[in-house]
Structure formats: C-alpha cells, structure tokens
Amino acid sequence: MSAEPQPDLPGGAEATAAEYVLGLLTEAERRDFEAQLAADPGLEQEVASWCACFAALTDPIPESVPPASVWSGIETRLHGPARPGLLRQLLPYLLGAVTAAAIAWAAMVSGLLNTGGTGPDLYADLVAGEQGLELLAHYAPDSGTFMVRRDAGDYPPDRALEIWLLSDAEQAPVSLGVVQPEGLTSIPLDRAVAAQLGGATIALSEEPPGGSPTGLPTGPVIALGQLAER
Incomplete structure (x- = not known):
C-alpha cells in the first residue's frame, strides 16, 4: 500500500510571506515585500495566516526556567578559543525555521491546523490628527488575526502605541496589543475576544x-475607530 502524497511546500509570494513573518528577509527584501503588502490585501491575508500558524505551534510548549549554568555555558561558547564561524552558529536556527515553516504548511494544507472563525472581515480607521498618524485596523476571522497597518505619520519616539477594545461601556478596556514601530502588526486573538469585535469601538x-x-490605558487616547464591514 503506497503512502499518501505529502503537500508541496509553498513557493513564490507564500514562501516570502512565511520568511517575512519569521524575520528571515534581508533589509532590502523586507522593504520590497512591505511595499507589495501595502497594495495587496491578499498578501496581507497570507501574512496573517502564517502568523496564526506559527503562534499555534508554540501553544503546547510549557514555559521553563533554564538553570543558572546555562548563561555560563553561553559565555564559554562565545569567548572560548574555538569559536565557530557565523554560518555554523546560525545553521541550527535556519534549519529550525525552515522545519517550522514546513510543518505549519503541511498542517494547514491537511486541515489539522484550523484557527479560523466565521463572520465578515472588519475594518476601522484610526486617525490621530494632531500627531499626523493614520492607521488601518483589520480583523480577519478566517485566520483569527487582528492586524494594524500604519499608512501615515511617524511612530512616536520613546513611546508605544497600544490598541484597546471598548466593547461595553460598563467593562474595562481590553488590550489587543502594541503596534509595532515597523511593518504590519499581526495579533492572533482568541475566539472570546474576537466575538466582541463586531461594531465595537477600538x-x-x-x-x-x-x-x-x-493593563489599562495610562497615556492619552489619541484616536478612536469603530470596527465594521467594508
């Protein structure tokens, strides 16, 4: 009895999206990819799917505290006389990244990994006129990912931009995450939080x-938006 064929690994834009999420692109490749990302909603969805896949792979791994001897071992390896070359040092991480991408792709194609939900895509514009910031928030239910893209304005120096869900006037704001200074911010949401997004204010x-x-806003609220279909 022959073995069932395995799904092909992704290529082209799909592979580049996976490398972007894993941080494997060069600076020039990352800039080119983000330029394409800003103009291609399908590519944005591909990035969101990879974020959800990789996040799900780490869920079953329990946290552990390394013993104190680990740091002394690292120092010995870094400053010892027989220090390996850079390529040799990076090779285990590169192999691990490729393996993780292959596993995630196979699980997604075979249907073993299914983090998606139901409902329409939701969007909200966040405009902070005084700061000159314009951001687009997008929730993709099929991947369960909340995304934020900065379209205009500079990220404030020495500060962080945080997104909050205001689903009910009687409930405290819920943090959805911090907007990354560069590139597309992708935040996997659990279904309990995602269920509150329709029509909610962020x-x-x-x-x-x-x-x-x-765990609650401490700085000024500079922009508000309502999530809705488009």
Missing part, C-alpha cells in the same frame, strides 16, 4: 515603551 493610546504597565 482606541489608540500612547503608552510607555512595551505598553501599559497596568
């Missing part, structure tokens, strides 16, 4: 680096 606040330390 807010953009300025926070200390890394986001609010309290």
